[in-house]
Amino acid sequence: GPxxxxxxxxxxxxxxxxxxxxxxxxxxxxxVQEGEFITVLGPSGCGKTTFMNVIAGLVKPTAGEVLIxxxxxxxxxxxxxxxxxxxxxxxxxxxxxNVRFGLExxxxxxxxxxxxxxxxxxxxxxxxxxxxxxxxELSGGMQQRVGLARAIVAQPRILLMDEPLGAVDALTRExxxxxxxxxxAATGKTVVFITHxxxxxxxxxxxxxxxxxxxxxxxxxxxxxIPRP
Ligand code: ADP
Ligand code: ADP
Numbered sequence: 001g002p003x004x005x006x007x008x009x010x011x012x013x014x015x016x017x018x019x020x021x022x023x024x025x026x027x028x029x030x031x032v033q034e035g036e037f038i039t040v041l042g043p044s045g046c047g048k049t050t051f052m053n054v055i056a057g058l059v060k061p062t063a064g065e066v067l068i069x070x071x072x073x074x075x076x077x078x079x080x081x082x083x084x085x086x087x088x089x090x091x092x093x094x095x096x097x098n099v100r101f102g103l104e105x106x107x108x109x110x111x112x113x114x115x116x117x118x119x120x121x122x123x124x125x126x127x128x129x130x131x132x133x134x135x136x137e138l139s140g141g142m143q144q145r146v147g148l149a150r151a152i153v154a155q156p157r158i159l160l161m162d163e164p165l166g167a168v169d170a171l172t173r174e175x176x177x178x179x180x181x182x183x184x185a186a187t188g189k190t191v192v193f194i195t196h197x198x199x200x201x202x203x204x205x206x207x208x209x210x211x212x213x214x215x216x217x218x219x220x221x222x223x224x225x226i227p228r229p
Contacts, residue, residue: 001070002031003190004055004158008064011050023215024050028064030209030218034157037184037191039205041198047216048194052160055192056082068158078106081151085163087143089135095122095146096131102150121153124183141172148180152187159184161193165200177203202226 009028012021025047032038040048053059055066057076066073068080081102089098099118103109122128125145135143144164151159164180165173181204184191195201201208205224212219 003034003036003069004030004032004192005067005070006030006032006051006055006064007067009051009054009061009066010063011047011054011059012062025211025216028216028218030221032190032192034190035188037193037204037206038209039201039207040192040194040209040211041196041201042211042216042219043213044196046211046213048211049162050216051211052082052162052192052194055158056080056160058082078108078154079156080158080160081154081156083144083147083151083159083161083164085166087135087140087147087167089143089146089150091135094132094134095127095138095149098135098146099149099153102153106154106156108154117153121149124152125149126179139169139172141168141176144168144176148183152183152189157190159189159191161191163194163196165195165197180204 006028010026011024013024014021028051040051042048050059054061055073057073090101093101096118099121103114103117108114122131125148127142127145127149130138130142135146165176168176177200193204202224203226208222208224209218210220210222211217
């Protein structure tokens with residue numbers, strides 16, 4: 001069966017200040033196979049982040065459910081890691097300590113070999129030599145490489161990326177898009193990648209899930225036939 005199964009998923013937010021409810025997504029169905037790279041494309045506010053956050057276990061469904069390997073998601077877990085648009089690094093920690101945090105979150109610091117895993121993740125994203133730097137000393141692209149290393153260090157099966165290149169400068173964005181593509185192809189991870197760049201969606205996705213807005217729902221799923229590297 002599919003690795004991720006999204007069934008009739010709806011999420012509404014209660015807006016405490018006005019006492020009203022906002023429907024963010026409604027009736028979303030999607031199966032994602034192991035190893036698939038899914039890009040989610042749609043205008044701002046159409047519910048992409050909400051959709052990803054439910055898969056991450058950070059937002060609870062109002063209706064429907066998300067299953068991972070047939071088991072309902074009830075919260076975050078070591079099988080999933082998230083890369084955020086704003087990197088979400090700990091500013092008082094070095095690159096190596098930020099990456100180590102990816103293991104701490106999953107309680108995988110015990111046992112031998114964690115130092116090697118941190119180093120391996122840092123090398124995979126091309127940051128060897130920057131282990132002792134602090135986030136503020138790095139460019140946006142490099143900071144997002146740290147975010148990527150922190151996500152992959154605990155070896156999750158599923159990578160959830162929320163506009164990971166949205167805050168990276170235009171020149172670096174293209175380079176990093178190709179790096180992400182190669183990294184994912186090499187590791188065989190299942191990816192849900194949110195973007196509002198049509199180009200990114202086409203070049204990265206095995207399938208493009210197009211959302212429509214108000215309330216967010218799947219408008220179309222497009223299968224691409226671009227060969228993976
Ligand atoms: P996207 O990622 O496509 O921009 P979001 O999932 O962030 O969309 O938001 C979908 C809708 O839900 C928007 O109307 C947004 O204002 C609303 N929304 C998102 N998060 C919250 C929240 N925590 N509380 C209330 N409304 C929210
Ligand atoms: P460790 O690496 O020893 O696990 P951290 O790197 O999390 O610890 O924190 C290092 C120090 O920074 C701690 O003394 C902690 O209390 C402090 N600290 C925690 N939050 C912040 C913050 N937002 N800004 C600056 N320092 C912080």
